[in-house]
Structure formats: C-alpha cells, structure tokens
C-alpha cells in the first residue's frame with residue numbers, strides 16, 4: 349500500500365513538472381506563416397489592363413513597366429502564395445494589396461525592394477497604385493523560410509551605434525564597407541545615410557545601392573538626402589554646386605534623429621578628389637562639432653533635441669589612425685570576412701564595375717584605414733572603433749541589470765522587513781504566552797503548597813491523636829495494674 353502511495357505521488361510530481369514544458373513546446377510550434385519548410389519562388393502570371401508585363405518577370409533592372417495612378421496589377425498562380433516581392437523603380441508611394449477579400453495598406457516605409465507577407469495562402473492578389481510609378485520586377489513566394497536574397501527590410505534605426513554618411517551608392521562599400529561589415533556583423537545598430545540619389549540620372553544605382561547594403565549585412569533601410577549626383581573636383585566647386593548649409597542641415601538632422609554613438613564618413617580630400625565626398629566630410633565634421641548647440645539648425649534641435657556624438661571617424665584621416673582587421677570570419681555574414689563580404693557587396697554595383705576601384709585594405713583607398721577626428725570619450729589605444737563606447741544594446745542590458753538589481757534589493761529589503769516583523773511578532777507572542785501562563789503556574793504552585801500543608805497538618809493530627817491514645821492506654825494500663 350505504501351509503495352502504491354509513493355508511486356502515485358511520483359507520477360503526480362512528473363505531471364506537474366511537464367505542464368510548463370508542454371506549454372513551451374506549444375508556443376514554439378511553427379505557425380502557418382513559417383518556418384519548417386523552405387519557401388520557393390512561385391510561378392506567376394501578371395496582368396494589368398492589357399499591358400505587356402513581361403518586364404516584371406525577368407529579374408532585370410533594365411526592363412521596367414510604367415503604371416499610372418489607380419492602375420491595378422493582378423498576380424495569379426497555381427501555387428499557394430504566401431508573400432509578394434516588388435522591386436519598385438522610383439520613389440515608393442502608399443499602395444494597396446487585396447487578396448482573399450482583404451485589403452492591406454503597403455508602401456508606407458518607402459522600401460524600394462518591398463516584401464509583403466500575406467499571412468494566409470492565396471492564388472490571386474491585386475496591387476492597386478495610388479500614384480504613377482514604374483516597377484522593375486514582381487515575384488511571389490510560397491509559405492516557409494525565404495531565400496536569403498529576398499530583402500525584408502527593417503525600418504531605419506531608432507537609435508544607431510553607427511551612423512555612416514556616404515556621398516553616393518558604392519562609396520559606402522568601397523571606402524566605408526570595412527565599417528559596415530565589421531560592426532553590422534557584430535550586431536551593432538548601423539544606419540547608413542546617403543547624400544545623393546540617382547533616380548533622375550541612373551535609377552539602376554538605387555537598386556544596386558540596397559542590393560549592396562543587403563549583401564554586406566545591413567538590415568535597417570538607409571536614408572537619403574536626395575541631393576543630385578554632380579561630379580566636381582574640389583571643395584570650392586562642390587560648394588558652388590551644392591548649398592553647403594543644406595548639406596550640413598541634412599547631416600545635423602540625421603545626427604539628431606539617430607543619436608549615433610559613432611559617426612563615420614569619407615575622406616576630407618574626397619578619396620580620389622571628388623568634391624561631393626569633400627563637402628560631405630566637411631559637413632559631418634562641422635555638424636558633429638555643433639550638433640549639441642540648439643542654435644545650430646534650431647528646427648531639427650526642436651524636432652529631435654540636440655545630440656553630441658561620442659566619436660567621429662573619417663576615412664583616411666591622418667590623425668589618431670586606426671586600421672580595422674578585415675580578415676576575421678564573421679558568423680552572421682556566412683563566415684565570410686568583412687573584406688570578402690564588402691567585395692561581394694561591391695559586385696552588386698554592376699553598373700560601376702567599369703571603373704578601376706576595388707574593395708581592398710591594401711591600396712590607397714583602403715577601406716580599413718580611418719582616423720579619429722573627434723572624441724568625447726578619449727583616444728583609441730587599439731584598432732577598434734568601439735573602444736570607450738557602450739553600444740545601445742549594452743546600455744539597455746546594463747539598465748535592465750540595474751533595474752533587476754534595484755528590484756532585488758527592494759525585494760530583499762521587504763523580505764528583511766517582513767522577517768523582522770515576523771520575529772518581533774513571534775517574540776511578542778511568546779512573551780504574551782509567557783505572561784498568560786503566569787497565573788496558571790502560580791495557581792498550580794499554590795495548590796501544590798496547599799496539598800503539602802494539608803498533608804503536613806494531617807500527619808501532625810494523626811501523630812497527636814496517636815500520642816493521646818498511647819497516653820490514655822498507658823493510664824488505663826496503670827489503673828488496671830493497681831486494681832490487680
């Protein structure tokens with residue numbers, strides 16, 4: 349019987365322990381949207397008001413189809429579709445996606461390469477445009493984990509460990525790619541801001557720009573100043589082409605918006621003497637020197653608050669030099685080195701392969717060579733831009749540990765207080781019990797005393813009576829003897 353009882357208890361104990369495990373397994377079970385299978389590109393047909401839509405299906409930026417405001421594009425497939433991937437060929441406006449009787453509002457983030465998850469299977473969907481725009485390519489995917497080259501962008505950073513300013517698409521890779529791969533690969537939040545766009549001049553470079561960033565591991569969508577790409581060969585000429593104040597305002601706005609711990613930008617001498625690189629580098633220097641001053645571009649100070657960047661690095665700057673090690677395999681980049689990832693990213697800039705530039709840490713434009721232009725946290729002793737910096741993620745962890753420590757301290761304090769109250773209460777209770785028991789003890793003692801006294805009295809009485817009887821017996825015996 350005892351054995352059965354013990355066995356039952358053990359079974360009950362195991363059941364109790366297994367409940368949370370089962371709950372966890374249930375919560376980790378793949379939802380219908382992911383992930384136990386690999387998604388594949390589906391075979392689709394695309395139609396829109398009798399237009400020739402072949403250019404949307406050839407995975408080529410050189411073929412695009414122009415649409416007007418209000419146009420509808422229908423995508424159909426024999427396979428169950430779970431996501432639609434559009435490569436817009438222009439600045440993206442809001443648009444709607446209809447399927448299975450639902451309407452989804454898209455395009456709000458302006459992602460030029462935009463993937464939209466459908467959340468449920470469908471074989472037919474309709475894209476409705478709110479503005480005129482061209483589209484380069486449309487593809488669709490079945491349920492499951494997406495191929496790595498499908499770009500599912502995150503919004504720009506809220507706060508950035510690194511804010512990297514590049515004048516043009518491909519400068520970010522050729523000259524600053526060592527920073528992007530190294531620190532993006534380390535999990536730092538890295539925001540890229542471009543001075544110029546190419547929509548009016550070479551729109552294919554807008555595609556190449558984000559293809560390159562995606563390849564080098566950046567996942568937060570870049571921002572852009574929208575300045576035209578115009579070549580110049582001196583700072584003075586660049587200041588004639590561009591409004592230097594507008595460039596500084598663009599830089600300062602983004603510093604205050606993203607609150608970077610570290611700013612990185614191009615060479616004051618424009619690498620190979622490009623005036624736009626020079627004006628941007630000069631604007632970054634002047635802006636980091638002044639972005640903590642509310643009187644410096646007060647509009648963005650009002651909007652975002654002022655901000656003082658802790659460290660600012662310039663490409664090829666001759667003072668406080670550091671040299672990044674770009675030969676370490678990086679897990680998040682498929683174990684490629686930063687140099688390999690940057691080289692792969694530069695190949696995405698297909699239109700720029702005609703030039704002699706290469707991604708290298710061993711030539712005059714080395715993407716490993718930087719100098720510390722400005723610091724509020726001390727100079728470097730090594731070759732790591734993160735020296736003397738606590739990243740936002742690390743700051744958050746420290747804050748969480750601090751809050752946990754405060755919470756633990758409060759709990760311990762409450763427990764100690766509670767224990768003290770319990771001890772005092774127990775002592776009081778014991779004293780109270782002791783006090784309460786005093787009359788009982790006294791009564792018992794008095795009773796005991798009374799019993800003793802009674803016994804003594806009784807003994808004395810018996811002894812006295814015996815003596816009297818003895819005396820009387822003796823007297824009677826004496827009288828009897830006399831008579832005889």
Ligand SMILES: [Ca+2]
Pocket residue numbers: 403404405406407408409410411412484485
């Ligand atoms: Ca195309």
